[in-house]
Amino acid sequence: MSDTSRVKIRGIYTTALTRLLASEGFEIVQPSPPIEDRFDRAFDLAPAEATLFASDDRQGVGVVGPAAPEVRASLAAIDVDTLAWRDPAARGSVWDATIAETNSGGAFVDLGERSGFLPFSNTDDHVDTGDTVRVQVVEPRPPWDDGRPVVDSTVRVQRPLVTLVRDGAVDSRGSPELADLLSTEPPEGWRAKWSRAADDAGLDALGDALETAVERAEELDDALDETEPTGETPRTVFEGQPTVWAWFGRESRFELDDHRDAVTTTMTGHHRIKAGDERASAAVDFVEAVCDGDGEFPFEAVSRQFGPTEGDTVAIDHGKPAGHCIRLGRGKVTEYDPSGTVWVEREMSPGGTYDGLGIERRAGDVARTKFTEGKWWYPTIYKGADGETRGTYVNVCTPVEIFPGSVRYVDLHVDVLKHADGTVERVDDDELDAAVEAGDVSEKLATKARSVASAVENALS
Template sequence: MDAIKLRGIYTTAIAAILVSHGFKIAQPSKVTAERVGESHVTNEAPQAVIIDKADKQGIRIRGLKEVVDKAAEAILEELGDAIVRRYSPGLYSVYAGVVKERREDVYIVELEGGKGILKCREEYSEGQKVLVCVVRPGFAGSAPHLSTQVRVTGRYAYLIRGGRITVSEWIKGWRHSELLNLGRMLKPAGWGIKWRSSAERAKTTELVEEIASLKKRAEELIRRFDEAASASLLMEGEQVIEMEFPRDVKLKLDEKRGEVAVTVRGHHRLKAAGPKFSALVDLAEELLKKLDVRRELEQILERKLEEWLEKGGNLLIEHSTLKGNVYKLGPGKVQEVNHSQGKIVVLRQFKGRGRYDGLDVPKEEGDYGLTEISLNGWTTTTRYFSKEGELKGIYVNINTPPELYPGKIRYIDLCIDVVKIPGSPAKIIDREELESYWKLGVIGEKLYRKALQEAQKVMERLEAQPLE
């Protein structure tokens, strides 16, 4: 039985997907249990956990590799165009590492299959063996970050070398105090205990047995480290997969949630917009249980998101990348809002000197840009001008259809772009970068082909019309 625990704004929709693929939902809230059905629920400790990303724009799946991979496959089968980032090595994987060099305040440590970055107070010499675990896995070529506070992972608890007794922030009240006291009684010498959220409903006998088992594993780990002659993996950690949801995927999630609970269109985008909009969604969905006013309520919610959007107002552009970085462009001044044509035009001022990336033309004091965002399309077009109003070039970013949020608009950049400067033909750039993310599995073939198609259409359109 594959059991997964869920927490966050995507819980109901993802739970509905998982139970249709044969998963059990571990230790759910009463509301979630009622929505998915008691036959799909278990109080056993989960083998994987799904929580919101910090920015609420997707989810993070963590746990046993085979269960995490299987869950990700099931979710992707339903959602298609989600952005997928598979991190490695596993979180809390433990290594016998070898110090290769020191760079300022960090050490570069050789691991089995690669290198990691260790930042610590201890002093090490080149060639010294060191026991480390992964605290931040790498992605797309980035090195993992390491710690000497090694963790041994269980279903209810972690043993942490040199750590204290702590309890998951999700466990409150008397149970929190009870687990602290139990931890003090069971704490092995030289190790701390962190009780996981799954410990809240566990029996005391189960917790005692787990700590005894983790203690044996910790002793075996130290023995294997002492015997290791070179860099080697001593214990596999937890698989981590992150999924980011573009606008159209959130709409699919709205539909999935709607199969088991009353759901307004835009539920997940509005929930991601912050506490104010989250409360409005809850109120609207309570009203829908009693009144047939879906269309009116959805229009009101959309207007609330757009009410700040007016000519002369500020707009921040949130540019999320396939690698997971987020760049905030602007804010710029809104010049035009045209819902019938589905576009917003923003004036952006540029400072400093240099050259514009992609266009390779000089960047000078007084330059400005007019950025046209296609509200229902796949492009964000910036026309760059000198302070005299002379067009320097056009840069068309290919991205997922954008989402409006209070004070900002957000999209996911698909790497590939189209550029044109006066006197030269339009050209597609960064095609290879898009292809590399497709080959990594970050995007699926459908989204990859769509980005290529959009870039080709833009290039042909720019070639067919004069610059203006």
């Protein structure tokens, strides 16, 4: 890794990641005012080679830019339950794609491994199912999110200080005063839109930003001119900026707490609480302003203030190592232990069989799941309408996090079953092996999963 890769960071993990990445040789640029105050050092306003931002759900971060793969390696090493992926629908990538379907707001387009969303406001043409369109990814989305990458029929080059838009318009509004002194101009057919940070940047930084954007715009012009639509879809016409996503688990959040605490007062569970509920951010900031941050993670205080407690409804968000997230359904919290445990009950619909157990799903069946904050496994007990236990399924996963509206973890494939006759069975080790082979699960994380599965298997036997 180059020791001069420049990174811009925003979001709830900024302080921790600023310390972490700076310690690993990255140069932090364009800091927010709190970061300047906390680190009490000079930062450059130069263009970033990677921009890092918190995902909308605060569960992880996205990174966009040439240095994104280098940043990904550092993020993946934070702790054993950090998972990181390359996004096949990178920001700025241009595609020939087919409209798969439409709704009242826009169209869904096939991008191969991902499905994009084209708002009708992002295209001047009428589009319908089956049409072929040329679009660019302008807003990437994490793989675990329900949302789809947003695409646009207008092509642009996005950079931290300047964005070039390929629409033939002329627009000098919002340009920094120093922009008039630059020797470089946008290519014909492109216009520059400067960010607010450009007002405080020096002439060299503005010049470097515009030159880099112009080079990319010229490459894009060449690619678009040379690649006529052929009807073959989905097809990548132009590679975008490298885009990666890192999904933090519970242990990773506490590791980030340690990095933040080395810089400023940080209560135990700072990132865990902020990731769970946006309302909690102000409360965390208040607590840290009046205390020294010592103590245990205050599960009871957080859950009683923001949920969940007995009677609440929570979703079960079942993450997968490949990056996507499946919502298993919603259930009612029937029991609540302030030390960090909730029991969630779901009524099961009849039809089909229970995965692994191989028994029929019947009307009246109830799934009773015990979730404990921080545990690497959780059990689900399936009971029939008569109250008899039909089987128990123990899922091995990254440490459970009980957020106000959902329980979240990443499934690690290997599971342990206890059948109604008392037989104990361990399953899906092969799927875990395949995930390691595919690079979705580290060997360290897989070793932990196998160890947990063995302990559960021994306890149930």
